[in-house]
Each structure stands twice: as structure tokens, then as C-alpha cells.
Amino acid sequence: MDELKDIIKICGTAECNILENIKTMCEKQLLAEELNNKFGFNLSYKDIYSKDWIRISNYYGDMSIGIWGVDYNRTVCNVQEQPINERLFSICFPTGAYIFGEDYPKELFNRFYSELEEYKPKFNDKINHCLHFDLDNGAKIYKEYRNILGKYQKEYNDGAKQRHIEELQRQIDRLKQD
Numbered sequence: 001m002d003e004l005k006d007i008i009k010i011c012g013t014a015e016c017n018i019l020e021n022i023k024t025m026c027e028k029q030l031l032a033e034e035l036n037n038k039f040g041f042n043l044s045y046k047d048i049y050s051k052d053w054i055r056i057s058n059y060y061g062d063m064s065i066g067i068w069g070v071d072y073n074r075t076v077c078n079v080q081e082q083p084i085n086e087r088l089f090s091i092c093f094p095t096g097a098y099i100f101g102e103d104y105p106k107e108l109f110n111r112f113y114s115e116l117e118e119y120k121p122k123f124n125d126k127i128n129h130c131l132h133f134d135l136d137n138g139a140k141i142y143k144e145y146r147n148i149l150g151k152y153q154k155e156y157n158d159g160a161k162q163r164h165i166e167e168l169q170r171q172i173d174r175l176k177q178d
Helices: 002-013 017-039 106-117 135-177
Strands: 048-050 053-057 062-068 086-092 123-125 130-133
Touching (some): 017 053
Antiparallel strands (some): 062 086
């Protein structure tokens, strides 16, 4: 990390677009390494859009780390108390239960979301399905997320055949009524 700091210092003194780009890339990598070392994320400079917004993943849920608050024009919907310019780990499901399948398994999604809530989000926008955690709790969810999601995906997939049978039976019943 010291090497990155040295490069940033050198690039900051010259007026050259290439050096400015290198400086920005080094600043982003430095931030990535700090977050990786402190919280166990797996980030590189490529994940960092700016110092205040980092896109982590879109693996069945939008994950990001960002500074939230009015100074950054980012507020949490549907909560009374708002973050005050603090860095939060967020995971959002804008399509809700559709992350599991087109039949919108709401009950399954609600159980999945409830399990994520056990990691104690600092802010919870239940209408838009967005959880915002301090970085300590966010790191815990980041490490366990694939396992948690995998458990519910397996449950969804295991029940797919039965749901299909039930849907076909409903269609047969409707046709018999006509």
C-alpha cells in the first residue's frame, strides 16, 4: 500500500492526464485494499466507480458499498431516520421474489429476506427490498451470501416440478369449466 501512496503523491504534483488517470486508479486500488484487508471483501480498482460508490456484485441481488446521506444525494426510502454521510454495504432486490423465478415465489423470498435481516441491517427499505448494513455486518453477509442464496435456490428448484404440476392442474380445471 505504501507504493500506491508514493505513486499518488508523485502523480499529484504533475499536470498530465495520463498521470492523473494513474493517480485515480491508484487511489481506487488503495481504497479497495483497505476494504479488503479490514472487511474481507474481494475488490479491485475496477469495482470502484468513485470513492463514494463501489459496485460489488449483481449475483442475484445488487450489492454495493456507498456513502449514503444527503450530501451524496443518496437517502434510504421508507425509513424515518436517514444515514448521515456514512459508508454502508447495501444489498437490494428491486424485482423482489423474481430473483428465484418467474412464478414470483413470495413466501420463499420473504423467508430469504428475513434470514438476511438477521444480520442486523442499519436501515431496511422493506418496500424496495433494500438492506443497508454497517461494513462489519455487511462483510458477514458478503461472506455468507452465496450459501444463503444457494439454500433458497435449491428449495425453489426442488419444488419447481410440483409447482408446474399444480399450474397444469389449474389450467385443466379451467378448461373443464368452459
